[in-house]
Amino acid sequence: MEEVPQNDRDSNGACIVLETARRAGVEVCFANPGTTEMPFVGALDKVSGVRPVLGLFEGVCTGAADGYGRMAGKPAMTLLHLGPGHANGIANLHNARRARTPILNIVGDHMRGHLKYDAPLTSDIESLARPVSVWYRRVALETDLARDTSEAIGAAMGAQRGVATLVLPVDLQSASVSARAPHPLPHVMTPSFDASRVARVAELLRTRAPIVLLLGDRALSEEGQRAAARIAAGTGAVCLGETFPARTERGGGLPDIDRLPYFPEPALEALAGRRVVLAGARAPITYFGYEGIPAELARPEDIVILAEPGEAADEALSALAACLDAPPVAPGADAARWNVEHGPLNPQAVGRIVSNALPEGAIVSVEGGTCGYPFVTASARAKRHTVLTNTGGAIGQGLPVAIGAAIACPARRVFALQSDGSAQYTIQSLWTMARERLPVIVLIASNRRYGILQTELVRSGLPADAPHASRLTVLDDPPIDWLAIAQGYGVAAERVRTTQALELALDDALADLGGPRLIEMCLP
């Protein structure tokens, strides 16, 4: 009975929740607690085995839980303060929902009897939480705590993987729970695939019709990519990854699978005249709607499903390759360095230099297009690494995800390749990196503007240099002093303007395992 607190008389509702979660494998709690979570904070000192990590802002906590879940394949818990605290975490829970990341999202609340008074911090937590949650419950009774926690984790890890929100009234956290309730372990779904779909897709591929295999979710594992490459080699199909995958293995001899482009025109071109076989990906649509451009990048009648998101798309691809008797594919070239010319930094050079620098097993959290796209273009040559991207478009995701990945995988080096504008939404992440001594290398693509918005203004036929439009998309007045911001949060930092300086800075940072490093990459 290792899960029982040393002094059983100290046990309370919060201990029950923690014990149940820990027995189900939860090891980390990304927390920004308030008054209504104090019994839970106290329980973290009574029940061992769950590591609390403090964030100065809730979006840091939820984004870190997303990064942790993507890498660990199991949930971290959050600890948030009623409706308003939870609200600050919604944006990154939105991304986690799109990534299908399991998260046990714990939200404290008033004593049950206090809600009717509509105190200042009271709000409709359910209405705020439902849009990002696959499962929501407010615990009603102390005798339900163990069951509800277990069911929350089961839901987070279930067929609809995602965020399970469990609201814990403070009186239930502090309730003394003398009769020890049983702690049923949650039922966790093992993904599977539909063999009849494999047979149908095999038949289609044998026709040699022009086909794109669109890979998402589990299809972007090593197994999935290798099987997809065999299928492509054997049938002439083209492989593409979804544009913003939750997690992709890359480099180290894996096939160089391009992504479906972000903008609709090149995406339409990539799919034109082809049937689209979905392996763990959703039917491709444009990210935004544009006048005169179809939202559906492939006609519904051209779409064939091999495996849905959440299914074992990698195993389905392996089965498909076997069914087609696809020949083995020679492993891709080993990691190879890019030659990068000396000179001022530009996004392409950044992509290549970062690709060169990645050590075996690196994890790269990518947010923002400025250097993100050039990096992905370059990184097939890198050593084997994992890429995590912004799945839901709620910006402020890259730095927290890097925190979660670093905590899930302490033996791997984590990079955050991050645009400057989006870094600001959860800038407090730097403090948590420093406090937890996480050796994350933060690369800020500092071009002092919302580049994507200037592109979109031009696409809309609007002048990006009109006074207000410029004022709302350019960030150079004042310029953000990234070295000072990093210092403010206790993170060592330097600024680089040339390719050589970036290479040296990366060498330095890689030699330092003592904590985070920030490198401001000054770009035109």
Add this chain to the structure above:
Amino acid sequence: MEEVPQNDRDSNGACIVLETARRAGVEVCFANPGTTEMPFVGALDKVSGVRPVLGLFEGVCTGAADGYGRMAGKPAMTLLHLGPGHANGIANLHNARRARTPILNIVGDHMRGHLKYDAPLTSDIESLARPVSVWYRRVALETDLARDTSEAIGAAMGAQRGVATLVLPVDLQSASVSARAPHPLPHVMTPSFDASRVARVAELLRTRAPIVLLLGDRALSEEGQRAAARIAAGTGAVCLGETFPARTERGGGLPDIDRLPYFPEPALEALAGRRVVLAGARAPITYFGYEGIPAELARPEDIVILAEPGEAADEALSALAACLDAPPVAPGADAARWNVEHGPLNPQAVGRIVSNALPEGAIVSVEGGTCGYPFVTASARAKRHTVLTNTGGAIGQGLPVAIGAAIACPARRVFALQSDGSAQYTIQSLWTMARERLPVIVLIASNRRYGILQTELVRSGLPADAPHASRLTVLDDPPIDWLAIAQGYGVAAERVRTTQALELALDDALADLGGPRLIEMCLP
């Protein structure tokens, strides 16, 4: 027809919204736009008279709109990016809801036809917005734009003053609107009061029963406070302000009206054995529920309503004073300086020094108890000023509210008296202050801990020094370097440790009208 864009052919749906809002008095747009708001950004260059102010994070925008609305008495507009962008603004909209601040909350969204594809940024905006909105609508047709905008402003300024959320699909923003729709001006409520309640309260006061006049909302205007003081002098009633008022006038000879204490024990004591007359305040309840302590600080049968929040509580008090023939009260003492001993800073000294430093007409945005309570205790002696507090308990409110107040009242000096922990939630506010050259004086109470949580741990009988509890409430590893953070955002800053140094720093800051100043006040 000054509201018509210079070239009418350029008019589109976004222009219609802007023109309608501007005609109804909206002058400022606190914006953090994305792709789906680009036509609106373009319209800001076509329709003159609405000043866009960029925030690097949406909570800065919504908090600034709250501060603006409290001071201007009319709405600013926000401009937020779909559900996730709006989500980042919810915490401060929650505070605005509790403050009953009028805000026109504009949220862009996908093209109407794009929603069915459930693109990455799609979410249930209505579910996210309803809990903080008194009014919500998604514009359905371009012909509804003017009417919906007008009705949104009418709702924001109506009987249920607050946040009116208007969702603008991007295709409606860019729709060319050739037939100019009429722009009906919104109907704005003029607050009134119920004379029969005045008569009933007068009758009660004439009995000389022990009574507390609990003042909130409009009762805390100059007129309301003066009338309340007359009534108190004439009847022996005690005046108290609500604990966290949206706006209070203070100092400069106004009566020294204490606040209802935050913690339940002293609050119960303040009301014990007295009937409670509510003048613009809600029935007093505890902020949080505590075991064994009643949530209702006054028994329902002891409560008498003079005026509801939103009603003309100040006029009701004047009518009540007249009805009681209450004698005029000599104005309070003129502003008087506190004597502050030289030595290391402490919260009481900070409260007194800040009180001494306030120039006539200052606005003080207060967030956090460390120096907030000592300031309010000291500030009745100060020159006439306005205090804005955190009405809803969603922290990260003080700095953005100071931005909004400074933009609403450029001729008045604005102070943000801010605890360090809560400042971090919307720290990006500093950048907007620097960019807009707002001469806000930011005073950071730097005690490197969540002081309120340590107090609450002890109240719960939990050891605040247990390893995890301490780790989740102490912020000294690493300490936040406030000078560096300020420099990072382009804000001049200094650090003070003594009373003399704070006095000098305030003198310096007051002499500088060129932009914000941050003073880190190091506290034990």
